[in-house]
Amino acid sequence: MSALRKWLFTGLLVIVPGAITLSVLNWIVGLLDQTLLILPQAWHPDRLLGFHLPGFGVVLTLMILLTVGALASNFAGRKLVQWGDAVVHRIPVVRSIYSSVKQVSDTLFSESGNAFRTAVLVQWPREGVWTLGFITGSPSGEVASYLRDEFVSVYVPTTPNPTGGYFVMVRKSECVELEMSVDAALRYIVSMGVVVPVDPLTLAAAQIPPNP
Structure with a gap:
């Protein structure tokens, strides 16, 4: 029975991540394929090829994003975007x-933005309990006028779903900036501490060849 239990859990460890990954990818591709609805019926790949081939919506979405980005990057495009913002x-x-x-x-998407650029350790939800967070900026305006010390804005994600979380303002002196990347910190959060990030110093030392 112990062998059967071991094989069962080993099979789950092998199949579940792949199955969930394929399911998420299938959902994303299916969602992006809805972009094809903006095309005339005669131009639909299903009608041209005679069968359904998933993925054309992904290509069309990328082409639309690249086209809009290229147009909005020049002077006329920026003016048009500003005019649209004013109307909205x-x-x-x-x-x-x-x-x-x-x-x-x-x-989040601006090249000059500072969101999710630095992973930090903060004491949350009470003193003595530590968790991972991400610096998103600094308090400003009326909020900053009430804070007597130097504070930073921190997003504390929940686990295993980091899309939900808490926005807190913490003294900068009470934040411990980490050298790990944002991706490594997110993996650490999603895995609930199971996937431990590799220490950069340890990794660098491991990559140095031994002296002959």
């Missing part, structure tokens, strides 16, 4: 939703 900000309900989403996307 005049719509009462839409402007509040759009402004919030745009601020988050500008922070």
Whole structure:
């Protein structure tokens, strides 16, 4: 029985990650394939080829993103985007939703943004209990005027789903900046501490060939 139990758990460890990965990829491809709905019916790959071939929506989405990015990068494109933002900000309900989403996307995807660039150790939810977080910036405006010391804005993700979490403002002196990458810290969080990040110093030492 112990051997059967061992084989069962070993099989699960092999199959479950691959099955979940394929399921997520299938969902993403299926979602992006909905982009094909913007094309005329006569241009649909299913109609041209005579059968369904998944993945064309991914290619079309990438082409749209690259085209919009190229157009918005020049002077005329930037002016057009600014004009569109001005129009949206005049719509009462839409402007509040759009402004919030745009601020988050500008922070996350902007090349000059500082979001999720540094992993830190913070004491959360109480003193003496430590967890991983990510510096997202510094308090400003009215909030900063009430904080007498130097604070940083930290996002503390939940585990195993890091898309939910808490926004806290912590004294910079109480944050321990880590050398691990953001990807390594996210893997550490998602795995609930099972996948331990490799110490950069240990990795560098392991890569140095021994003296002959």
